[in-house]
Amino acid sequence: MQNVIIFGASGHGSVVLDCLEKEGRYNVIGFVDSFKEKGTRINGYQVLGTEIDLPYLINRFNIKGGIVAIGDNWTRKLIVDKISKIVPDFNFINTIxxxxxxxxxxxxxxxxxxxxxxxxxxxxxxxxxxxxxxxxxxxxxxxxxxxxxxxxxxxxxxxxxxxxxxxxxxxxxxxxxxxxxxxxxxxxxxxxxxxxxxxxxxxxxxxxxxxxRSAGEPYLSTPKKQQFYKLGSFDDVQSNLSI
Missing domain, CATH: 2.160.10.10 (Hexapeptide repeat proteins)
Structure with a gap:
């Protein structure tokens, strides 16, 4: 099985992890997350670093691809764009x-x-x-x-x-x-x-x-969490629409 990583180690990331494990096509190495401390364990898997560490992680763990587990649509794009700048040919996988x-x-x-x-x-x-x-x-x-x-x-x-x-x-x-x-x-x-x-x-x-609404406006969060987004975190929330 190919080694893959998950970008985003919050609630949505745990569900994506479950999908990958049950699908059985890939070997999950761990998470990449810019706002959780390296070494933190999520559902038994370590946070390996941030997107900046991606070239090193690819070489060390023979990473063949990964998936962005960010619930907010616009924030997911920002992360994809960041990854693509760091590793232009990165292989983004589906999980079913x-x-x-x-x-x-x-x-x-x-x-x-x-x-x-x-x-x-x-x-x-x-x-x-x-x-x-x-x-x-x-x-x-x-x-x-x-x-x-x-x-x-x-x-x-x-x-x-x-x-x-x-x-x-x-x-x-x-x-x-x-x-x-x-x-x-x-x-x-x-x-x-x-x-x-x-x-x-x-x-x-x-x-x-x-x-x-404007492009990029948060929609998955409470007003308190929306302020957290504005301060720059990409941590996502699995919750109802707040309007």
Whole structure:
């Protein structure tokens, strides 16, 4: 098995670790995290260093690839960009939990996470660095653009298109044929029956736009944790949308 590392050692990183272990295709060496002390143990694995240490870690542990385990879509991009500058040809892998289901002729990019119970049905496309959380559903002929995410128990009907960096939050349902633009967030428990454009926050049943948002604005955190993001931490939080 190829040796791999996980970037991000918080709660989401533990779930990604579980996916990799149960998938059984890779040998996880440890975590890389800029905000946890080197040597800290997470679920039995050590924090090996930061992204800056990556060339050394690749040589020492014969690393063949890795995955970015950061729940926030925009922050995940920042980490991917940082890694790509340090190691331009770094191999970003997918992880597919054995209880996830991928249908016929599904196309996958790189760096994606498919958690337990996630379903991607026939002819759908999942581009790069997407997250399909536990029990999320992407029905037939859907498209998830890069850095988009489905929270636990969210459901997209057939022929849905999600723009880059868009997040569908916990328990949201999207009816067939809907298109949602880039950098948009659909709040928890919503029912989406209309198209939405870029850079919006919408929620409700039926979902309605409540405000505009900017690219990179946190959406997974409490107000206190949002301030923590503003101070520069890439630590992610697995929680509901706070608006």
């Amino acid at each position: 939990h054995p209880k996830a289901i991928l249908g016929k002729d599904v196309l996958l990019g790189c760096g994606n996470v498919f958690m337990p119970g996630a379903i991607v049905n026939a002819n759908s496309i999942v581009h790069d660095f997407c997250i399909l959380n536990s029990n999320s559903i992407l029905e037939h002929d859907c498209v998830m653009s890069s850095y988009s995410s489905l929270a636990p128990s969210s459901c997209c009907g057939g022929n849905v298109i999600l723009g880059s960096f868009t997040s569908i939050c916990i328990g949201t349902s999207i009816v067939n044929g809907i298109e949602i633009g880039e950098h948009s967030v659909i709040g928890a428990g919503s029912l989406v029956v209309d198209h939405f454009g870029d850079n919006i926050v919408a929620y409700g049943s039926p979902a309605r736009i409540v405000r505009k």
